[in-house]
Amino acid sequence: MSTRDRVGEGAAHLAVAMLLCPTFLVGVVGNGLYLWVLGLKMRRTVTTVWFLHLVSCYFLFTLLIPFFTVYVLLGFHWVFGTAMCKLLNTWVSEGMFTSVFLLALISLDRYILTHHPIWSRHHRTVPRAQKLAGCVWLASFGLSAPYLAFRETQVVDGGRIICINNYALSGVWNGAELQDLGRRVHLAVFVVRFLLGFLLPFCTITGCYVCVGLKMKEKKLVWARKPFKVMVAAVVSFFLNWLPYHLYQSLNLYKKEVPKSVTGAFLVIYTFSSCFNACFTPILYLFVGEKFWQVFRTSLLTLVKAAFVDDLGSSSVPLGNPPKIEA
Secondary structure, eight states, X not given: OOHHHHHHHHHHHHHHHHHHHHHHHHHHHHHHHHHHIIIIISOOOHHHHHHHHHHHHHHHHHTTHHHHHHHHHTTSOOOSHHHHHHXXXXXXXXXXHHHHHHHHHHHHHHHHHHHXXXXXXXXXXXXXXXXXXXXXXXXXXXXXXXXXXXXXXXXOGGGOEEEEEOTTOOSOTTOXXXXXXXXXXXXXXXXXXXXXXXXXXXHHHHHHHHHHHHHHHHTTOOOOOHHHHHHHHHHHHHHHHHHHHHHHHHHHTTTXXXXXXXXXXHHHHHHHHXXXXXXXXXXXXXXXXXXXXXXXXXXXXXXXXXXXXXXXXXXXXXXXSOOOOOO
């Protein structure tokens, strides 16, 4: 590696560390307050169940940030052992799948509420929502479990220990055939993660919200209430923030052909975006549909209740005979 590449890589690592520290503090406090209000201060509804699990996923993700901050500050020298290397990266993968699956589930819930209100009134219950959320966590673990096998520690130049994926599942790191096998497995893992963790959920969410919007237009309803805006904000922020992650992973497929400065830049971008998603998105919910100063004049409990009230399940009227709703 040239001196210029080392300087660029070092600057990228420092920038990542500087982003991780404040996001950890904001994420723990912000998500912790949300969990307190959603879990203990609000009536349990289907909507609050969805967001309780979603914010729980964000909160658990933020608890991992200190480990990766130390890893970056030590120049990517892993000091926490092989077991933690496997467990932490498995949880990062589970957090990604769980959050996107929950957002897809929320969008499907909105679609069913608008297109099948009678069925929803009899079958949309809190116990069923809890079971579906549990299935999401289990499915996400199943998709993330391979990292318990792939993730390993390796000693490189100067005795530095790195935490990386060994897709060939072999201790012979320099064998040509094993490296070729590892590349094929890596490509397969990337395709599965991209399709199930990004593309298919994106199509599902987009399709559901387009159908919801068309139904609102057909019934001449102006649906500008805050809960709907919160859901749209959650979906948009997730995909904008996780897209750099998948771009970074695609670059890793061809890391020998891609300059270190490029991968370093994408590392900074995807770290910032993923941490913003986990730590700042819940705070963003409070500002959706609210004037800035009104947020500071209103209690946290009131704001969260306004954001996550089960709007269609309890306070709206059937779509069959809609009155005029003011924006």
